[in-house]
């Protein structure tokens with residue numbers, strides 16, 4: 001299946017490792033030019049160099065998405081560098097640590113990171129009739145794990161809700177907005193590698209609860225993002241695609 005992404009210009013936040021990096025790699029394989037950011041310049045440059053070595057055109061900048069002015073400037077510079085934008089993926093999260101600052105950091109990174117990114121991207125996506133994909137989490141729709149009230153799950157629920165509302169607001173302007181919510185995803189250096197090392201019983205419990213008998217990979221999520229970002233999903237707008245092997249038991253009506 002040709003996703004018709006060849007020649008498209010895609011911006012991905014948080015693209016130096018994990019799911020964001022896999023999204024960048026997948027979009028590059030599909031023929032997109034890329035604009036990538038993360039805070040750490042060294043890891044970002046490693047990711048960008050590897051993509052360039054495979055033939056991708058890449059504009060990479062160290063940007064903290066919680067600096068909303070810097071984020072907006074990055075969007076405009078990316079569009080100028082690539083000649084426009086067709087796809088924007090909001091992937092950054094402040095994570096699920098439970099320290100005292102977590103509500104504020106999650107609000108700045110997960111929620112306002114998406115809101116400000118969307119506002120900055122709309123003029124460019126309106127010109128290209130492009131699309132936005134936000135990254136949520138199954139925690140936004142399932143209180144089974146983690147069970148205690150926490151900023152990460154609540155703020156990700158706001159991400160899913162905002163993306164759905166923007167799908168309705170921006171659809172008439174030619175812009176589609178969809179969300180992909182991953183379940184647990186393993187990669188070296190990621191949160192589930194830490195859980196596997198330090199809380200093996202929690203890791204094993206997650207595998208036991210997975211109907212497909214395994215944890216997710218960044219590529220599982222990236223494939224879903226590429227489809228929703230592509231012109232081939234032109235009639236899919238306001239969708240919330242859960243990619244979790246069936247771990248959440250809700251009926252997705």
Ligand SMILES: NC(=O)c1ccc[n+]([C@@H]2O[C@H](COP(=O)([O-])OP(=O)(O)OC[C@H]3O[C@@H](n4cnc5c(N)ncnc54)[C@H](OP(=O)(O)O)[C@@H]3O)[C@@H](O)[C@H]2O)c1
Nearest residue numbers: 014015016017018019038039040064065091093137184185
């Ligand atoms: N991994 C999972 O099991 C899982 C499950 C469900 C949902 N998700 C969601 O999937 C997304 C990606 O998760 P992941 O596990 O791949 O993330 P990760 O390991 O935390 O990596 C995130 C990426 O974002 C960058 N980043 C972090 N904070 C940033 C900031 N303030 N500004 C700019 N870049 C920033 C990181 O690089 P720097 O640190 O150098 O900035 C890195 O490139 C998140 O939205 C997460 O909530 C993940």
